[in-house]
Amino acid sequence: MIELDRIGKVCRGGKRALDGVSLTLGPGLLGLLGPNGAGKSSLLRILATVTRPSTGTLRYRGADAVASPDRLRRELGYLPQDFGVYPNLTAREFLAYLAAAKGLTARSARARTDELLELLNLTEAVRRPLRGYSGGMLRRVGIAQALLADPQVLVVDEPTAGLDPEERVRLRNLLSELAARRAVLLSTHIVSDVESTADTIAVLARGHLLRRGTPQQLTGELDGRVWELTVPAADVPAWQASWLVGRTARSDGGGVRLRLIAPAAGPGPAGAAPVRPDLEDVYLAAVHGGRPERDGPERQPSEREGAGRWR
Numbered sequence: 001m002i003e004l005d006r007i008g009k010v011c012r013g014g015k016r017a018l019d020g021v022s023l024t025l026g027p028g029l030l031g032l033l034g035p036n037g038a039g040k041s042s043l044l045r046i047l048a049t050v051t052r053p054s055t056g057t058l059r060y061r062g063a064d065a066v067a068s069p070d071r072l073r074r075e076l077g078y079l080p081q082d083f084g085v086y087p088n089l090t091a092r093e094f095l096a097y098l099a100a101a102k103g104l105t106a107r108s109a110r111a112r113t114d115e116l117l118e119l120l121n122l123t124e125a126v127r128r129p130l131r132g133y134s135g136g137m138l139r140r141v142g143i144a145q146a147l148l149a150d151p152q153v154l155v156v157d158e159p160t161a162g163l164d165p166e167e168r169v170r171l172r173n174l175l176s177e178l179a180a181r182r183a184v185l186l187s188t189h190i191v192s193d194v195e196s197t198a199d200t201i202a203v204l205a206r207g208h209l210l211r212r213g214t215p216q217q218l219t220g221e222l223d224g225r226v227w228e229l230t231v232p233a234a235d236v237p238a239w240q241a242s243w244l245v246g247r248t249a250r251s252d253g254g255g256v257r258l259r260l261i262a263p264a265a266g267p268g269p270a271g272a273a274p275v276r277p278d279l280e281d282v283y284l285a286a287v288h289g290g291r292p293e294r295d296g297p298e299r300q301p302s303e304r305e306g307a308g309r310w311r
């Protein structure tokens with residue numbers, strides 16, 4: 001449906017936000033994971049044709065969408081990260097205004113607005129000005145505006161930022177439902193936003209696409225590389241210096257349970273138990289290359305230390 005081929009973006013001042021990113025987007029939910037500054041927003045702005053790539057091509061249904069963006073613009077809904085509203089308008093007035101700007105007739109705008117207010121559970125608040133809405137309600141208004149033209153493609157940039165856990169779950173479920181009938185791209189730095197709902201995951205860091213696949217494929221790639229063991233609390237910094245440490249948890253006996261991600265499959269440290277990799281491990285391994293967080297990318301494990309250690 002949408003093909004990005006070797007997309008690069010150099011920002012004003014020379015900063016390279018994206019470098020050679022190739023990605024296809026089809027029906028279903030694609031979760032774009034990456035830390036702050038990875039280039040997610042830059043990629044989404046290019047997809048939404050708000051900005052042009054410096055290099056590479058963007059194609060929609062086979063046609064060049066940089067040279068001729070009209071069709072993609074008509075068929076794409078976009079919720080930017082810094083989505084703003086007119087605080088004195090009600091949700092209905094705001095959506096009606098945007099529907100008019102998108103060229104919907106007054107009649108279809110009214111029908112579509114009512115439908116979306118219902119879908120996004122905003123009917124009760126419909127007479128109140130937007131300035132009194134919670135963060136979660138405003139995100140839902142943001143999703144509603146992105147859905148006004150019943151888009152084939154929905155692109156949402158960090159939509160769960162600032163939401164409480166309940167609102168986060170509701171939004172996650174809604175996006176998953178919407179992805180049943182269209183292509184949805186959801187960017188986030190929070191693994192749990194996409195863990196149970198994404199059909200495909202892509203991991204972006206430092207402007208590069210590091211991984212892409214189904215959650216099963218990506219976790220399968222880490223088989224034999226994730227370990228857990230309990231260590232005394234005082235030893236945690238030493239482990240963190242030589243291993244990529246994922247989740248930690250206090251254990252009953254006063255120690256700390258560590259989750260270790262090795263750069264390659266091999267024997268784990270003495271006393272460690274192999275565990276099933278999850279998407280958080282995939283994300284950390286991709287972003288840090290399986291190395292301890294403080295290490296530079298060129299570091300290699302010494303043979304004496306075994307496959308798992310980087311010292």
Ligand SMILES: Nc1ncnc2c1ncn2[C@@H]1O[C@H](COP(=O)(O)OP(=O)(O)OP(=O)(O)O)[C@@H](O)[C@H]1O
Nearest residue numbers: 011012015017034035036037038039040041042043
């Ligand atoms: N207009 C711009 N001018 C200069 N640098 C920019 C511009 N837009 C983005 N950048 C830089 O490009 C890199 C990628 O930014 P981008 O906003 O795309 O990342 P992100 O993954 O969306 O992160 P965040 O979640 O923090 O917004 C960052 O280092 C950012 O500072």
